[in-house]
Amino acid sequence: NKNFESVYHNATDYIASLQSAKADELMQTDAFILYKDRMIDYLRDFIRDLQKFSSAIEEHLKHLDKRLSESVIAKIEEYELDIPRLDRVLQPEELKEEIKSRWDNLSRWFLGFDGDESEAYRLLSATNEIIRKITRFAARLAENRSRSLNRKQDYLKLAKFFADCKDENACHKLSAAVFGAFNTRHLAGEFERETESINSGVWEEKPVEFIIKPKIRNYSDGTATDVIPDQSQAKVQKLKEYMKVLQEEQAIMDSLIKSNKIVLADLPEVEPFVRTTLLRWIGKAIWNGKRTSKTDDGRIYRVCLPKSDERIWLRCTDGNINMPAFIIEFQDLVI
DSSP: OHHHHHHHHHHHHHHHHHTSHHHHHHHTSTTHHHHHHHHHHHHHHHHHHHHHHHHHHHHHHHTOOHHHHHHHHHHHHHHHHHSOOSSOOOOHHHHHHHHHHHHHHHHHHHHOSTTOOOHHHHHHHHHHHHHHHHHHHHHHHHHHHHHTSOOHHHHHHHHHHHHTOSSHHHHHHHHHHHHOSOOOOOOOOSOOOSOOOTTOOGGGSOOOOOOOOOOOTTOOOOOOOOOOOOOHHHHHHHHHHHHHHHHHHHHHHHHTOBTTEEEGGGOOSBOHHHHHHHHHHHHHHHHTSSSEEEOTTSOEEEEEOOGGGOEEEEEETTEEEEEEOOEEEESSOOO
């Protein structure tokens, strides 16, 4: 029984090694062709012996008398019990179950169990599949080798056939016989045809050129380099307009200063830029902690907080804002 188990495990291990990814990789190398025939012969001999002996064993097991098998198991049990042992005391019931289990495993390996395929049949199928795989890999390697051969003489012979054709129609027939039908392309576009006849062939039409653009995401048509126009006059004009606006805004802000201070509670309705400027001045002064800062033209001012948390509505042409009644005092300024 131990010899049978050893043969079974060796066979399954060998089959598993041939089905591994490493074996597939080795089968795709050119050196594999040298060993292909020997390996296939070895596997076929294994299949032949397996079919021969497994079929005979299967027939014997199918027609074996149950009483005979029980008698053999009893004889084996008696033989095992008669052997003196120092390391183990055999119990008759346990020994009988062990021997019977081995016998059942042997029977199931050849006959199967409960309608399932036998292990012998599975091993046979796996070996056949490996032979087919080896044959496929060998054929693929041979095909790759044939592709790399120089076919210069074949092409020269084919070119001579085309050169010997009497007319263009004969060339078309030869092309159809040699190359078969080409992959057709249907091109649609706005181009003029000389005739709308459905019987007109492609070779009778005049050639038409199509500009094909690459199908890539970042492709763009080449743009011609243009001369950069001189914008100096426009820049000067824009600068003048900008300075004029600044002067007008500065004049409006200066008009709001009374006695070196701007009292927000006394302001009339103002423009949006006035509100923005006042809020910027107040924010800069309060942020530095000293409540003092400088305007864009360098004037120093101080923001005075309102008494008793007094609040006012600063009226503006685009809306009103509720805020503390700040007073902005300027230093050394006389208006």
